[in-house]
Amino acid sequence: MNNAPINSGPLNSMGGSAIPSAVVITPSTGFVWRWIVTLGGVDVSDQLTGPVRVEGSEDGDMVATLNLWLGDDPVSIRGYTGQTLALDFVVLGDPELVSRRFTGFLVQPEFDVLTRILSCTGTTRLSDTFEAMELDAIDLTVGGSWSQDVFEETAGRSRWEYTQERMSTRRAGLNADRAGQARLTPWYPAGIAFDFAPGSTIYQSLDISLSSLSETTNVLELEIDYRFPRYRQRNQDYSWLHPGTGGNTSLTGFNAWRADSTELPDIQMVTDAVESAGWFITWNSWYRLPGSLPELAQPWFNENIDLLLGADFVAAVRWAQPAVERYRVRLVVQEALDAVGEVIVRDRIVLDTDSDTDRLWEQSTETEDDQPVESDDPLDQLPRRDQVRLDAAASTGLLRARAQLLQAQRQSTVSWQIPLAHALAVDFGQRLKLSDQGATVTGTVIALSEEADIDSGAALLTISIAVGQGDAAAVSDALQLPAPPAFVDDIAPVIESTLDTQIGLRISSPPYNDALTGFAGSYSIGNGDPSLRYPRRFAVPTPEIPAQWRDEAVAEQPVIIRVAPPVDVLEV
Numbered sequence: 241m242n243n244a245p246i247n248s249g250p251l252n253s254m255g256g257s258a259i260p261s262a263v264v265i266t267p268s269t270g271f272v273w274r275w276i277v278t279l280g281g282v283d284v285s286d287q288l289t290g291p292v293r294v295e296g297s298e299d300g301d302m303v304a305t306l307n308l309w310l311g312d313d314p315v316s317i318r319g320y321t322g323q324t325l326a327l328d329f330v331v332l333g334d335p336e337l338v339s340r341r342f343t344g345f346l347v348q349p350e351f352d353v354l355t356r357i358l359s360c361t362g363t364t365r366l367s368d369t370f371e372a373m374e375l376d377a378i379d380l381t382v383g384g385s386w387s388q389d390v391f392e393e394t395a396g397r398s399r400w401e402y403t404q405e406r407m408s409t410r411r412a413g414l415n416a417d418r419a420g421q422a423r424l425t426p427w428y429p430a431g432i433a434f435d436f437a438p439g440s441t442i443y444q445s446l447d448i449s450l451s452s453l454s455e456t457t458n459v460l461e462l463e464i465d466y467r468f469p470r471y472r473q474r475n476q477d478y479s480w481l482h483p484g485t486g487g488n489t490s491l492t493g494f495n496a497w498r499a500d501s502t503e504l505p506d507i508q509m510v511t512d513a514v515e516s517a518g519w520f521i522t523w524n525s526w527y528r529l530p531g532s533l534p535e536l537a538q539p540w541f542n543e544n545i546d547l548l549l550g551a552d553f554v555a556a557v558r559w560a561q562p563a564v565e566r567y568r569v570r571l572v573v574q575e576a577l578d579a580v581g582e583v584i585v586r587d588r589i590v591l592d593t594d595s596d597t598d599r600l601w602e603q604s605t606e607t608e609d610d611q612p613v614e615s616d617d618p619l620d621q622l623p624r625r626d627q628v629r630l631d632a633a634a635s636t637g638l639l640r641a642r643a644q645l646l647q648a649q650r651q652s653t654v655s656w657q658i659p660l661a662h663a664l665a666v667d668f669g670q671r672l673k674l675s676d677q678g679a680t681v682t683g684t685v686i687a688l689s690e691e692a693d694i695d696s697g698a699a700l701l702t703i704s705i706a707v708g709q710g711d712a713a714a715v716s717d718a719l720q721l722p723a724p725p726a727f728v729d730d731i732a733p734v735i736e737s738t739l740d741t742q743i744g745l746r747i748s749s750p751p752y753n754d755a756l757t758g759f760a761g762s763y764s765i766g767n768g769d770p771s772l773r774y775p776r777r778f779a780v781p782t783p784e785i786p787a788q789w790r791d792e793a794v795a796e797q798p799v800i801i802r803v804a805p806p807v808d809v810l811e812v
Contacts, residue, residue: 262432262673263665267439271661272332273692273699277306279346279360280323284308289357291693294327294342298413298425298668298686304342304362311356320349325362329692329699331661339664341690343420364416367400378402381422384409389591389633390640409639411646413686415668425669427646427684428708428806433670434663442657442700446677448812451651456709458576458648459584460641464567464634464721468593468625469560470793471601474732475522476783480739480758481550489527489550497549498540502743503761504529506546509778514555517782520605524553555780559790560598566796567634567721571641573649573803575711585644589637591630630721638719642803646708649805654681655704660690663701672705673809680811683707707808714804725795730788735781744774757781 275292277285287308296302304327323346331337348361370378375394379386384406388394391405407414412424484500485493507526514521527550533540576583656674666672666685674681683705692699739758743749745766752760752774761776 262435264435264437265440265658265662266437268659268662271659271699273661274330274332275692275694276326276328276330276338277308278324278326278328279308279320287311288694290695291691292327293689293691295689296415296668296687298415298427298684299407300415301363301366302342302344302416302418302420304344304360306360308358308360309356310351310358317349317351317358320346320358320360322346325360329660329664331664337661337664340418343418344416364420366414366416366422369422370403371399373399375399375402378406382406382410382414382424385632385636385639387629387633387636389629390589390636409636409643411643413668417667425667427650427706429669429671429684431671432673432682434666435673436656436658436676438676440658440662441674441676442659443677445655445657445702446674446679447655448679448810449653449655451648453580453583455651456576456580456648457583457585457645458573458580459582460571460645461584461586462567462569462571462637462641463586463588464569464591464637465589466565466567466591466630466633468563468565468591469598469601470563470727471558471598471624472561472789473556473558474783474785474789475554475556476519476735477552477554477737478739478780479550479552479737480548480741481527482548482759483741485549491530493527493549494530501764503764503776504547504549505759505761505776505778506544506548507551508546510548510551510553510780513778513780514553517555517780519555519557519780519782522554522556522605524551526551555782557782557785558602558604559785560601561790562792563727564792564794565630565724566794567725568796568798569638569641569721569801570799571638571645571801571803573645573710573714573805575714575804576649576709583648587637587641589633591633593626593629634721635719638721638801642719645803646805649710650684650706650708652707652709652810653686653704654679654683654707654810655687655702657700657702660692660699660701663703666701666703672703674705678812680809681705681707682808683810707810708805709810710805710807712807715802716804717801719801722797722799725797727793727795729793730786732786732789733784735783739780742774744768744772745770746772749774 275285275288276283277288287310288306289309290307292306294302294304304325325344325346327342329339329341342362344362344364346360346362350359378399382403386406394402411427414422414424417423481487482497484497484502486496488496511521526548528545529542529547529549530540531542531545654674668685670685671682672685685703686706687704689702740756741758742753742756742760743763744752745762745768747768749768749772757779759778760774762773
């Protein structure tokens, strides 16, 4: 029809790569027409009275209204609701041209008892169609982007609302075609489908509606807050060596200690000292007191090989710090902003992966390197920073924000009328050009309303297009977040890693100092008062964890994304 095939593309194809040349609609002669009305599979055209109207928009159902005279015989009124309704517009001639204008269902009939006229309203029932679909089928049909962090969980919710959420991220409309099938139509199709030449439209039918300033949003500020636990670990090195070894960690050091032996700590004492501070040992190198060595010149007998002459170890403490990555995204239509100043709206997305299982990290003592590849350890189930989830939420939010900005830049509309038979192939998602009634306009079809009255003989089509405003030289940026912001930590206090030793029970022994770290004990053979015996203990100092390391950490990253709407012509 008009050199363009009807319904030739699959749903969601939104046109091919080739841009067809525009079909020029020129002034034409009159025509003779009639309706074919099929209700419930039965031709009821002879019962038609008054006008037939078919209306639709780029978003939503096609709606048809008509009147049927039911005659004087008794009828069952209730049986009409839900019946299929099809309308065909026929241009008489040789051959006849039959154009399907509506396919749907009768949803709201009203019967006038006096006139015996049934007023019929039919729709394409888009919402019912999608309510009956599974989510996967909706995803395949509609496309777009969706995230549970941007919208609500799908369980128990309307499938039609879910469909609308996905559509909010697309630069397209969701409507029904003349056959009643759901389809997507682009906001910005390539090329001009029809060019309305001078004299082709109905005189004085031109109407121009300019967008108000408050409708023309040119800045959208999107705040994305990603909350998650930072699983943190502070490590501290420690080193202790008994001074009686002379600094040796071999048999030589043992012999030196043996010559003037003292009490020694054991591994359990060191472990208990670390754990009492809330830390745990992640690595160790124990310098153990040798077991029995009867072959020595002075035989040595010892069964407690957990006694230590020295120890090097690393202690650690773990905690979960609440963290927030804040992305401050500013999407702008720069040319509109420069022209009229800010017309701004705001939106916010919050991702929260806080979990009660964070205590598992704080109470754990295993190191990740020690975990097997396939592990049932609870640490494997801890929530981590989820870049995939963040990307999904950000992508959905950014796509929705861009669509909202672009929609705001196409609020100006132009409408005109033309004899219906001269423009039967005009449809949603087509870009039109008007060169008539003193106006030169381009834009995309957003509404169609046709009325053909069998009483008056008039058959007219009202076309409404959205006229985009922008700048042909404008630049669009990629819709993506920048690299994650860095968290900056305060510098933590540093402690001495070498631990002290104090030995008592001799006159030369200094007074016992409870504040000293490391090992305290007594000589095996002392020459002082027994009251000078030191308690046998091992103490490990731990560095302070700054409050800034535990309190909620916030890192912010601003970004500006330019959005460039396609440009249409509006000259009068």
